[in-house]
Amino acid sequence: MKVITFGEPLLRFTTEAEKRLHQVDQLAFYFGGAEANLAVSLANFGHEVEFVSAIPPNSLGSACRKYLKANSVKTNFLREQGSRLGTYYVEAGIGNRQANVTYDRAYSSFHLVDESIFDWDQIFLDVDHFHTTGITLALSDKLREITLVAMQKAKEKGISVSFDFNYRAKLWSQSEARDAIQKVLPYVDVAFCNQLDAIHFLDIEESKSEKHEDKLKEYYQNIVEKYPNISALSSTKRAVHSSNKHELEGYFYDKQQLVKSKSYVIDPVVDRIGGGDAYAAAILHGWLNQWPLTDTVDFATASSVLKHTIKGDSNAFTELEVKSYLSLLDQEISR
Amino acid sequence: MKVITFGEPLLRFTTEAEKRLHQVDQLAFYFGGAEANLAVSLANFGHEVEFVSAIPPNSLGSACRKYLKANSVKTNFLREQGSRLGTYYVEAGIGNRQANVTYDRAYSSFHLVDESIFDWDQIFLDVDHFHTTGITLALSDKLREITLVAMQKAKEKGISVSFDFNYRAKLWSQSEARDAIQKVLPYVDVAFCNQLDAIHFLDIEESKSEKHEDKLKEYYQNIVEKYPNISALSSTKRAVHSSNKHELEGYFYDKQQLVKSKSYVIDPVVDRIGGGDAYAAAILHGWLNQWPLTDTVDFATASSVLKHTIKGDSNAFTELEVKSYLSLLDQEISR
Amino acid sequence: MKVITFGEPLLRFTTEAEKRLHQVDQLAFYFGGAEANLAVSLANFGHEVEFVSAIPPNSLGSACRKYLKANSVKTNFLREQGSRLGTYYVEAGIGNRQANVTYDRAYSSFHLVDESIFDWDQIFLDVDHFHTTGITLALSDKLREITLVAMQKAKEKGISVSFDFNYRAKLWSQSEARDAIQKVLPYVDVAFCNQLDAIHFLDIEESKSEKHEDKLKEYYQNIVEKYPNISALSSTKRAVHSSNKHELEGYFYDKQQLVKSKSYVIDPVVDRIGGGDAYAAAILHGWLNQWPLTDTVDFATASSVLKHTIKGDSNAFTELEVKSYLSLLDQEISR
Amino acid sequence: MKVITFGEPLLRFTTEAEKRLHQVDQLAFYFGGAEANLAVSLANFGHEVEFVSAIPPNSLGSACRKYLKANSVKTNFLREQGSRLGTYYVEAGIGNRQANVTYDRAYSSFHLVDESIFDWDQIFLDVDHFHTTGITLALSDKLREITLVAMQKAKEKGISVSFDFNYRAKLWSQSEARDAIQKVLPYVDVAFCNQLDAIHFLDIEESKSEKHEDKLKEYYQNIVEKYPNISALSSTKRAVHSSNKHELEGYFYDKQQLVKSKSYVIDPVVDRIGGGDAYAAAILHGWLNQWPLTDTVDFATASSVLKHTIKGDSNAFTELEVKSYLSLLDQEISR
Amino acid sequence: MKVITFGEPLLRFTTEAEKRLHQVDQLAFYFGGAEANLAVSLANFGHEVEFVSAIPPNSLGSACRKYLKANSVKTNFLREQGSRLGTYYVEAGIGNRQANVTYDRAYSSFHLVDESIFDWDQIFLDVDHFHTTGITLALSDKLREITLVAMQKAKEKGISVSFDFNYRAKLWSQSEARDAIQKVLPYVDVAFCNQLDAIHFLDIEESKSEKHEDKLKEYYQNIVEKYPNISALSSTKRAVHSSNKHELEGYFYDKQQLVKSKSYVIDPVVDRIGGGDAYAAAILHGWLNQWPLTDTVDFATASSVLKHTIKGDSNAFTELEVKSYLSLLDQEISR
Amino acid sequence: MKVITFGEPLLRFTTEAEKRLHQVDQLAFYFGGAEANLAVSLANFGHEVEFVSAIPPNSLGSACRKYLKANSVKTNFLREQGSRLGTYYVEAGIGNRQANVTYDRAYSSFHLVDESIFDWDQIFLDVDHFHTTGITLALSDKLREITLVAMQKAKEKGISVSFDFNYRAKLWSQSEARDAIQKVLPYVDVAFCNQLDAIHFLDIEESKSEKHEDKLKEYYQNIVEKYPNISALSSTKRAVHSSNKHELEGYFYDKQQLVKSKSYVIDPVVDRIGGGDAYAAAILHGWLNQWPLTDTVDFATASSVLKHTIKGDSNAFTELEVKSYLSLLDQEISR
Numbered sequence A, B, C, D, E, F: 001m002k003v004i005t006f007g008e009p010l011l012r013f014t015t016e017a018e019k020r021l022h023q024v025d026q027l028a029f030y031f032g033g034a035e036a037n038l039a040v041s042l043a044n045f046g047h048e049v050e051f052v053s054a055i056p057p058n059s060l061g062s063a064c065r066k067y068l069k070a071n072s073v074k075t076n077f078l079r080e081q082g083s084r085l086g087t088y089y090v091e092a093g094i095g096n097r098q099a100n101v102t103y104d105r106a107y108s109s110f111h112l113v114d115e116s117i118f119d120w121d122q123i124f125l126d127v128d129h130f131h132t133t134g135i136t137l138a139l140s141d142k143l144r145e146i147t148l149v150a151m152q153k154a155k156e157k158g159i160s161v162s163f164d165f166n167y168r169a170k171l172w173s174q175s176e177a178r179d180a181i182q183k184v185l186p187y188v189d190v191a192f193c194n195q196l197d198a199i200h201f202l203d204i205e206e207s208k209s210e211k212h213e214d215k216l217k218e219y220y221q222n223i224v225e226k227y228p229n230i231s232a233l234s235s236t237k238r239a240v241h242s243s244n245k246h247e248l249e250g251y252f253y254d255k256q257q258l259v260k261s262k263s264y265v266i267d268p269v270v271d272r273i274g275g276g277d278a279y280a281a282a283i284l285h286g287w288l289n290q291w292p293l294t295d296t297v298d299f300a301t302a303s304s305v306l307k308h309t310i311k312g313d314s315n316a317f318t319e320l321e322v323k324s325y326l327s328l329l330d331q332e333i334s335r
């Protein structure tokens, strides 16, 4: 299938985990950003994917484009304008010490786009699916308008739409987010939304259930009542035992049932950045292929777990590799 | 004592564990191969060891020879011929992600040897022990013949012989292996052989016992009935909790009793390659020195555990270092 | 324009220049091969390029494909079969010490292809130009046949053809090369051929002129008499003062005149591998665009010089970057 | 406050943990030494700190001085004399393998100082606190005298004094240590002293209590009876599960009560060297600021835990960073 | 003497010279900026130096402060505000290939300062000299005003002032620069100004002399006529043979005579960034110490040459080291 | 032939050339020492070589032994005693900047040997040649005696002796050296001695000739008159254009004639340390094999030039490699 993702590419600089920033004199760098990561994952799963965005016409922009192409993501609508890539610095955490993130992403090329540079009729030619996240909405009023227009066009053309709440407190307030998110939700088919998102942005009351699953199902039922256009909802539950040891579960809801994946202990966590995008991409892959609910959530959680074992923001695994990881686990259980 | 090992040297390229192969632009390399690894370990334990094999007359062959010499292994019978070293690529695994191995070992210098290049009378001058493995048998019909001849000569000269089954499914079928192994076993004094080996290659029926030890003892008793020339049998039991966390035990049998080592949790596993060879070398070291059975199996398992904590295929520890590790463990227990 | 290149991808391992192979424990690696390098250069100059070849279905093949894609080369006809990439090891030279090259390229996936895997009618759809080199001819009888067929098909379809003699003494004898080259030349429009090539493979007598230019012109006139289909001939002249200091000139002939580029001192030479392919690609770029002869040879030589300043086999410069380097030189001269 | 620390700077060379010393061709290096480490920590906590010592007048001495300055430690009394820095080599341990330390610290610049080079009246101008350790006492008779004089001067001037037993069996015998320590203790306000120290150096009988806390309290009560000038005593309890996994608790006593910190599992231990100095510095920080006992011991243990997560000998965390780590832990508990 | 420098700290990321930006996955970084570099040099020469500026209150700002402290530069007036350090990316050049610089320095902490944050009466306490450059003037109107006020205050307090034209076309136009520079020059004692600066910013007619020295002397005479307050002028002449081979001379004028240094061939140029600041710092060092004119210009040029042999923006040599380099050269000449 | 070399092994730490010591946090290390380097070279040329010395019984000593073994040098008389290896630090120079060396070699294991540990009768069994240098004499009175005894024993047994003056001003005075050298010279067959050595240590008057060759011949004639036992003398002449560009010539004298090698420009000089030992080893190789004088001096100078192109103290080239370098040069000249 042909998929469009829309959002900001980011340049990440990162220390090696065993030193603080002031102890080093070089930094590894990776390209990422939620929507770019999802694009790479879906391309690895065999889809034709375009990443729609803006980069500066300089050597960093050009390196970013090469990264996307190497990962089979098309860049025909990656406009060149402005003067910088959004950047952030990660002092990697380890064991008892948390990572320390320093943002330097204001004034980026994508940040400053206006509507004139994206011709959605052209972009949406022969397209099956459109994806974006709350981060894109957060960046500017202009980007909120552009996204809304894009979603409306998508629906008109019969293109399905997915949306990941991805709330970033450093980018906008909860009330700004609430307004913007409620405006786009009527055009969404698949939403990635966790418990706090439901409470903060959709005015749903806190559940009184005990178990995570019961609460989440309650919230999701509420959401699909408000937005009957939404046909699927998903999220993960993560427990952080240390910077290097997490526990992860996936949840997927289709209006009929809420299914839950196997629970994975991830030890060590090599790089958690992009773990959520790897999950979302894999959920979409199952949804677009109309896989059974359980298969999809298992595939997505395994996909995210594998992402945690490599450095870099995006998932470097094919459908075959994720599935062979899953079947390996099955064998171990059945022994 | 003077020991001969006979087999193929291998060139291993390996990624750093936190990235996939396509993410890197350089690879670490190590020299290894089961019989070369065992030679290095025995040299570290103070034996005079010759590694008999073939390498190409080029800079890679020469680097391989330097590696062996640096580790006190003699290379007087390391013939130069052919054009390549057997090579393999390891995309190192970590945590939830398994290692991924790509072989490129066909057409190697050793692969293509014929009988004319090894003069066993000269090689076996003043020799006490001869060791090889199933990998050598697997490489060619010619090598099967050469090995059989070498073992026969060894027995004639009163040289003891050890053999590690080391079955590699990528090199030959089970039925080919069965034929070849059954031909060499009548000349063997010490065999490294696990439960599956017994079942697949020696036509022994699957045991009905529950416990690992009981089963293994049953198999070993069966083997020494068939091959009364065999005076000792050994193997390890490994549980893989994740790519980084294994559990290891050693077992050693001398026709009278089966002894078992302490069980070790290895966390992290730095490099498991060569762990089995480190174990076999240490068992041989105890056997050649006629150490008590329990001392030998403890020494061997500790030796293998230490190997797992360093990069590279061969064991870089002296007898003194392994023993001081063992005594350290004793103290901890006795506190 | 749309261009097809056809040949073997190579995996190169290389030391850092200041140590010998046995002094290091890791090696940098690059993907290359004459026809792949030319593909990357032409893609950097804005052409649509397909690299037609075969790679093994393993992680090394897959990394090779990603490398090509990252450089905008299409890989739709990069077949997966066989088990290995052609490999070679470069102990980099420096100053008074020459590089030392160890080949390990036999039995590669491309080496072993047969005609069935390439459907030239499909490959040549909408294609403007086809390029290959003498290396492809050298690899097997089968590849000689396949190449001849491809060239004939190209001519039938009005596709122009270029051929780089690229004689490698380690791959075949001069007499084998002579036969094969003389068979393909009648289908060639642009040939990369130096003085020795003319003498060894085209049975042209050694010139009695003094100057390089006069000799070369004589040879080229002879060639176009024999092969009137050839419309352009080109080569470079390189003086090697030390491993780090070369001098380079380009020559280009179009049946009317032989033009010569500015002479460049390259100091230091970072990596000479691929320098010839960078030159050939740039000559083709000028020829395909019908640039004036002098512009083309200047552009090509500058392009090759820039290649010498970066590590890796292929030219990482755009037309704009090469031209801005040329204009910088002009300014310096005019001051 | 203004603090003086007095002792030997050390140069540490260290392998990467995954290889043995003979496998590598480069070593990371760090500057350390117990009293220098404590100086860096206190400077990070906002104190004005002078490190009083001697370094050689060469490029290593100069790099050492730059390291201290970069960490805001003053070096006005860092004398230049002699010819070498005390040096040691750490073959880093990992998992089941212990670190292996090789000392090369004899004949250092500090080792060879005599009394003439330190003018304590000038050094102690406007100073609030003086710190040193048993290592300084161990280095020479001269240094024992110098230290004793310095402590006496400190007391005369109303400067508080702390002393860390820090017994090193490689530097002196228990009986030498006993004599020297008993001579300085009458001038000490805060002592870092564990159970074995109390038994070996202060002739206190082994306790019959069961629990670590009861024993320690008994020893500390005994000590303050003997040395009523001591107003506070502290130590940690460390359990070593593997080279990478430790468990750590802090204990602090003020004549009235013995308080105990939360217990921390440290996994992985990146670098344990300097962990004790990080603890002592933080205890002093609390004591100098007259923080409540419990706050101090929690702050100190957290401080030491964080040190274990970075490479290098000294603690690179500010008071704010340690406190935010503590409050993070509180949140986790209260959830 | 006590010196104040005032300007923007910069964060530089740089590739290794032998690869283009898109070929690497990590970058070395250095702290620099003309006024910070000069501060470090003067501190290395033994002066007490404060660097007055603004940095963001984050881990990058803090690493920048540590860098300055390690180099003995005081940071008491390094204000924390805003959110970013000015940043730039250098794709290092080599041989025939030029460096390629990408700026990302807008919106920095220093860029956005207003007058309220610098209290010049406090800053100038006991100060002997004040230095800034045209870059500071270029950053904002506010910074032009602040600088003018600072210079006026300096003159009132009898503090000498130096100014380096340092024109950056990417930051402002020539006419903006002309206005601002002409406003500050009446307060300047020492100016770093080359021929083009004189022509572009001081409306001096192009000279008709042939020789560099004659021209420069003419311009400098013109300048001191216009600005009799200026007591010394200096500049370098650089010939760029390749990215790795430069030729450098220094010129210094004191109203009476123009002296010229020895001419140096710099081969290889390791890092040219900061070479001009190293020169200016050394000229100031001689001027402040009232060294003979010739000694000063020789010292300054040698100082700059040494800077070109190390990576990083600032000069890491002491007065003694520069002088011993000079005396070494003398010996060579006298042999 | 079987050769003994006798002297101190050294541990060298070295920066990468482009940074000063205080800018780095890791150092490369190499094993060297004049007599060890010569041993490695001769082993590479095919001789059986023993290096007689002392190392500490620790992990550094053990790594040093492995290095020698890897290079085919025997270590049967490498005694383990004392506590340290002689160490030195090289801040590598580049271009206009000289290297900066910091010694830390006092109190080494070899330094402190006494006569009891070397049994020369055993060491000299079946030996053909003995080599040592002035450095060994410089280390202690004891070592002077031991060396003298060893040389006397060698002569008694018909073993030829070579001696390299190798004067190090940091180790002893000229007058001490004069006494010691004059004592050993009567036992020497081949001496490495340059003009200044002749003047300073052998009381030969400064020559009045103009040309280097004439002077040297005069000195050498004088020496063989004084010491008729000496049958050959050799030295090099080195011009240092920059840290990276040297010019080197070799001179060899056999009582009849003084021959001179081709002159080599070495650009770049990767590592000059050990260049002299590489030369001496190759001269000895020619002398022991009774090669013609001219062949020997050409071989030796080429050997030394190649050493300058690799990092590390010892020559890593075989006789074949040096000769193929020489024949390559011949071809270039004859073209």
Ligand SMILES: [Ca+2]
Binding pocket: A017
């Ligand atoms: Ca790690």
Ligand SMILES: [Ca+2]
Binding pocket: A014, A030, A270, A271, A273, A310, A311, A312, A313
């Ligand atoms: Ca990462």
Ligand SMILES: [Ca+2]
Binding pocket: B024, B025, B026, E024, E025, E026
């Ligand atoms: Ca890389």
Ligand SMILES: [Ca+2]
Binding pocket: none
């Ligand atoms: Ca690790």
Ligand SMILES: [Ca+2]
Binding pocket: B014, B030, B270, B271, B273, B310, B311, B312, B313
């Ligand atoms: Ca390994």
Ligand SMILES: [Ca+2]
Binding pocket: none
């Ligand atoms: Ca270089």
Ligand SMILES: [Ca+2]
Binding pocket: C014, C030, C270, C271, C273, C310, C311, C312, C313
């Ligand atoms: Ca390269």
Ligand SMILES: [Ca+2]
Binding pocket: C024, C025, C026, D024, D025, D026
């Ligand atoms: Ca290495």
Ligand SMILES: [Ca+2]
Binding pocket: D014, D030, D270, D271, D273, D310, D311, D312, D313
């Ligand atoms: Ca460390």
Ligand SMILES: [Ca+2]
Binding pocket: E014, E030, E270, E271, E310, E311, E312, E313
């Ligand atoms: Ca630099």
Ligand SMILES: [Ca+2]
Binding pocket: A024, A025, A026, F024, F025, F026
């Ligand atoms: Ca570093």
Ligand SMILES: [Ca+2]
Binding pocket: F014, F030, F270, F271, F310, F311, F312, F313
């Ligand atoms: Ca070196």
Ligand code: NI
Binding pocket: A016, B018
């Ligand atoms: Ni790492």
Ligand code: NI
Binding pocket: A016
């Ligand atoms: Ni790393």
Ligand code: NI
Binding pocket: B016
């Ligand atoms: Ni790394």
Ligand code: NI
Binding pocket: B016, D018
């Ligand atoms: Ni690592």
